[in-house]
Amino acid sequence: MTVYSGFTQDTPDHLLLDAGAFYKNYDIGSATGTLLGATRGGGQFTAKPTIRQIEVDGVKGRAKGLNNIDAWEVSILANMLEITPSVLSAALATGSVDTVTNANYDIVTASNTIQLSHYIDNVTWIGRLSGSNKPVVIRIFNALSTEGITLKTEDKNEGVLPITFMAHYDADNLDTVPFEIYYPKLPGDNTPPTVTTNPIDAATGFSVSGNFVWTFNEPIRSSSLDTANFMVMKASDGTIVPGTLTINAGKTVVTFDPTANLTAATAYIAVCTTGVKDMAGNALAANNITNFTTA
Structure with missing residues (x-):
């Protein structure tokens, strides 16, 4: 039977609620990581393949089976309302925080060379699913902020710092796209009525x-x-x-x-x-x- 709406009795269990939270180096097993801080406007996860259509003589358009993925662009955007030295450092890609030199200030600086140590093992978004007590978890790996800092301030408002973390392939595993989505299994009802x-x-x-x-x-x-x-x-x-x-x-x-x-x-x-x-x-x-x- 043809239906004219995607709404079903299962729909209320599959809604992503609220803005969620962003972490650095989140561990699935222990459910621990470093919270980036408060956000405003949430964020965004992107996993976009670059697909190339293979051209073959005699084929006048797109043909099934002739698509090839050349690359993946994977990123997480976090709109940071809470701006700390740690957040600034992460946003600068090569940033570092000097907590010793000055007694009154932490000093955030950046270098001209990207080292392997600058990559964050993972940046993770965690959000609530309406039908489960377990969260949805999205992790991108070998994350690096490649767009630097653009911090806009204005009167009668708070500054929000958008940070885009790009995922990167690991040299030891070039066949694995650098992201994972953990989607909770919903409680199943397999018992027939009586x-x-x-x-x-x-x-x-x-x-x-x-x-x-x-x-x-x-x-x-x-x-x-x-x-x-x-x-x-x-x-x-x-x-x-x-x-x-x-x-x-x-x-x-x-x-x-x-x-x-x-x-x-x-x-x-x-x-x-x-x-x-x-x-x-x-x-x-x-x-x-x-x-x-x-x-």
Whole structure:
């Protein structure tokens, strides 16, 4: 069936919330690193391949299989509101902080030569996912700020320093694009719903004016409420009893209201099929068959 919106029942679990936080040298195992500081306007992660179309005689346009990745541009931008000597040093690529020379000031300087020690092992963004208590973690490796410092200040406002850290390939592993995204696994629901009925199976003396009720242990999908999934029929010949199906607000109770009274002293069968699914998409494990006899 064609749908016209990407919104589903799973959508609320896959939303990235808020601006997140930026770290230097974050370790996944211990969940520790050096916090860069407060931001304003969050930041941005970019992983962009440079794709070259291989030209072949006789091919008049783009052709499947003839694309080649020449390079990756990977970066993290952090809009730093909290500007410390450490932040300034990181933004300058070759920056360093002298904490000894002057008793009143830390002195931030830069050199003309990029050393291997200037590369930051990783710069990491950590943010919240709406459906999990675990964070989303994006790490770029061998990070270096290549755009220097542009610090704009103005009256009645605070200065924000945007820093773009570029990722770099490692000489020992040139086939690995220098970034990782850790996306938390959401709690899975693989348990099928269960159902009880009123009347129960093999019940006798059921009122001819009564309604048949299925009660589930968890909410079911509204799309499950269908005469193909819920039906009452005469046991003798399978004649379907006409009636109306309704479901309660909690989507756990389905009621069948026959259009006319049932026949007295007659055997009936109520069926709930495996077409019924819970909110996670798990179907009823087996068709639920209830035999009952009217008074």
